Amino acid sequence: MNTADLGLPVDVPSTALFTDHYELTMLQAALKAGTAGRRSVFEVFTRRLPNGRRYGVVAGTGRVLDAVENFRFDSGVLGFLRERAIVDDETLDWLADYRFSGDIWGYPEGEVYFPGSPIMRVEGSFAECVLLETVILSILNHDSAIAAAASRMSSAAGDRPLIEMGARRTHELSAVAAARAAYVGGFASTSDLAAGFRYNIPTVGTSAHAFTLLHDQERDAFQAQVDSMGRGTTLLVDTYDVAEAVRTAVEIAGPELGAVRIDSGDLLLVAHRVRQQLDELGARNTKIIVTSDLDEYAIASLAAAPVDAYGVGTQLVTGSGHPTSSMVYKLVARAETADPRSPLKPVAKKSSSGKTSIGGRKWAARRVDEYGVAEAEVVGTGPVPVELADRQLLVELVKGGEVVGRESLDVARERHAAVRAGLPLSATQLSRGEPVLPTEYV
Structure with missing residues (x-):
């Protein structure tokens, strides 16, 4: 995939520096602590919609997939990191071989979302997942707002x-x-x-x-x-x-x-x-x-x-x-050891400032009424109820590091028109109001 497809100048060799400094320092510390290899689950979600908005729109998924494919630490990038002494040599050696090898699930592009919707789920080792935080949020926050x-x-x-x-x-x-x-x-x-x-x-x-x-x-x-x-x-x-x-x-x-x-x-x-x-x-x-x-x-x-x-x-x-969607990328589950057989343990931030999150690897489904109109966004961490099994929202986007969910823009555009038509009529009101669907946790 050419980096021009991301809207980047053609001379930009990778997307690896579309990240924050602290992602790499966290990586270095985790490598030293022996925790970098722990299997982890990160989720992208928003705690609230922009004031007065009735629904959000997922956009930028295709650009995220391109960014993940182009997330490579080539010689120029590594030289920059070495010159600035941003990370040590051990971390540089690890980065030189970086290729995301995990799985990514997400709401398909054009789908709508609500507070708490697990818009994207990134799974793999802590090390390989944490590096993608900034670029994923940058793309989804901007594109979804537009x-x-x-x-x-x-x-x-x-x-x-x-x-x-x-x-x-x-x-x-x-x-x-x-x-x-x-x-x-x-x-x-x-x-x-x-x-x-x-x-x-x-x-x-x-x-x-x-x-x-x-x-x-x-x-x-x-x-x-x-x-x-x-x-x-x-x-x-x-x-x-x-x-x-x-x-x-x-x-x-x-x-x-x-x-x-x-x-x-x-x-x-x-x-x-x-x-x-x-x-x-x-x-x-x-x-x-x-x-x-x-x-x-x-x-x-x-x-x-x-x-x-x-x-x-x-x-x-x-x-x-509302130029951003206020999405966040949070660790919601991780293994207790680097052993790939180690079970996942739910984790969550606890805060009194309204920035709490709910732990656990989540699924999401949209319940509809007898007329086929959406009536609730249902999010859970346990078994999916039988009646919602065919209403699940997350689709596989990346499997074992390989993109499997790329689709054309026209498909995403048509999906959005169809999904919006399936929302309650109040979704299209321009007056301020609450999200048109409640988010129910089970």
């Missing part, structure tokens, strides 16, 4: 397509990951070519205000664009006077004009005026695309407007106010 925002926006948009266009509002590598997560959450396309190249997401785009300003007259800009891209192109009509621009656009492209884009003003009012004007000019099939700092609330407010598509940037790539 996908959750995208899901809310796509729900608000209904059947109208959404265009991801936030590349200029975030880090260049985050932009690629954000476009991928947005596609999982329901967006139809992206303006980011790197995302299109790496993940085969449809890309769209025509022109910005600068193209209009380049020309002596708006008419000249429209003519140049139509000559280049054809009558089905999208013309940006709010550089100067919208009504005049729409009139000019139809004069040049005719009723075959593909779309007009509105990027400022009172979008509800302007969209109605533009639709009326287009119809009067005979351009009844010309679509209206709106942009301009949209979020799920603005999209919902335009539900009654004659809008055909939305372009979303800043609010999407920042998680619409």
